Amino acid sequence: VSTIRDVARTAQVSQATAARALGGYGYVSAASRRAVEAAAEQLGYVPNDVARALASGVSSAIGLVVGDVENPFFAAAARGMSDVIEEHGHTLLLANSDEDLERERVAVETLRSRRVDGLVVVPSSGTPSPHLRAAVAAGTPLVLLDRAVRGLGVDAVTVDNAAGARSAVEHLLGYDHRRIGLVSDGPEIPSSAERIKGYRDAMGDAGVGVEAGLEAITGPTREEGYAAALELLRRPERPTALFTTNNFMTLGAVRAMRDLGLHAPDDISLVGFDDLEWTTLVDPPLTVVSQPAAELGQEAGRRLLARLGGATRRPQRVRLPTELIVRGSCGPLA
Amino acid sequence: VSTIRDVARTAQVSQATAARALGGYGYVSAASRRAVEAAAEQLGYVPNDVARALASGVSSAIGLVVGDVENPFFAAAARGMSDVIEEHGHTLLLANSDEDLERERVAVETLRSRRVDGLVVVPSSGTPSPHLRAAVAAGTPLVLLDRAVRGLGVDAVTVDNAAGARSAVEHLLGYDHRRIGLVSDGPEIPSSAERIKGYRDAMGDAGVGVEAGLEAITGPTREEGYAAALELLRRPERPTALFTTNNFMTLGAVRAMRDLGLHAPDDISLVGFDDLEWTTLVDPPLTVVSQPAAELGQEAGRRLLARLGGATRRPQRVRLPTELIVRGSCGPLA
DNA sequence: GTGAAAGCGCTAACAC
DNA sequence: GTGTTAGCGCTTTCAC
16 A cells, blocks of 8 residues: 555655645645645555544544444434435444443443544443543544433433323323333433333323333343233233333334233223334234434534534534324223 | 554653554563553543554454345345455445445445455456456465356355246246246346346246247336336236346335236245245245345355455355245146 | 755664 | 654645
């Protein structure tokens, strides 16, 4: 591989001039520029961004830490963010945390030692983790995605979880359901905590009240969602309706219902959180609270770029709206 | 942020000793090591991998170019690869090509200027592209994922597309279907080309022969898959069975069938390529050719790591097996 | 407009 | 074992 020195030599100019021509900064005469470009072309010169990053202090890389890219919600967010930052010449460094704080810590530290210009993370905990605090303290621009963390003092791009959950529960209440079950992963996950709270508040406001017997709170995997839903549906006083707080939980609930021979909406109603492609393919098509996953990623990317660009407005939480999409999985009990 | 010099100073040792202690190479006394580690801890020292990469010539980063992370197949492969390389201290740089050669080129060049140690790409074309050739010529280890390219002289990790397609078609032939339609994206995409060929060969071998009226070949998006399937099912001589060559095409076919009121397996049979979660949730559950997406990514990661480790065995193509999973979407015509 | 030269923070000889 | 020192390939003053 050739360096900028080689290019300069064959173009008969100094290394500095070659750098200016290739880097597109400073003054270079048209003639030199042409010579340099020709030389670069001829040598198959590929700039070394590592050296550039070291010398300039800017890596043009942005780190993203999500729970798991295999979750379509995160995949869509990653894609959205990727589109936005690449358009501005940045590269995406991706890491999975598996919703595990220790793995998240390792990911954040790896990304920081790679000197990413900024970090977007889907935090696994609602409490400010030391590694996130450290990043902020060190001045690394940080944007939280999908979940907010109090007291960290950084931008957060989320959806309106409480309102979304409420709309789901109220829809169910509208069909006179009272025993509305909840299938969710744990409240350590901030977005889930808000959705759980939204569920409880809506139940409380309707005078129905919350009941432990109606809640199945479990881990964040597909398998756990399925197991929790199955267990909930087997309880003596089975709920007549279900609200699930994310797409893995919804998947689990649909499987559990099928395994038990429960058909929506006659035997039981269901509202899921997060709309995926398959929700309209099942019978009945699912009523869901949809959230703009790609937009979430785009907005996080934009916020981060703004910070990199020097924006100093005080950190704020953006809440994108959710939308209740009524399809066929809800109705009065037969 | 503090540098290794700061650490050395507060630990009262030379910069080189601090580097050895932190880098874990060379000889360092236990006492010095402790002092250095304490100093690093106290200063909140974060190593600068950019400088390390420049000095050592090794970035510990691996670039991955897929069509689109939002495609669950690629997401699974990315996850598999990510797991493998992170375990070996490498970071994943991800880019989407949207199955566009120009975007692929830009991605590959960006990744190369970032001096990734190696590259894994899902090639958008079966012909050796200049940018891929250039990477190979420059000595960047390259592994092809999901699709092979002749004449590039690099490892390729794929599935046995021809056998997979054949098993699908033969399954359909076994139910006495003769008008078996094909819904696929174009043959520019090497894996699709092999699946199309597998379909045609199986048809030919059965003495059925290929017919343009049975083939709907289109672009790589969900929307195009849907449109193509719809168009195919509306032809005067409608096929009695369908073989779709990837999950987007399958999705489109299922939607099109639903829109036309065609129910499997009575009105039409369907075998899809690639098994996703939702295929068992629809009615009937889909018979599919499943492929080990995550394993594909893992294997690609392993191959690349082997090359980075100095393996010099001549490039080979690995073909992982597919599996026909018989569920409920096929049967004799009612 | 262009060149010389000093780093960026680290690795890796090499001498002690 | 430890320190000294010369780069890695760029960016970026600062003279000319």
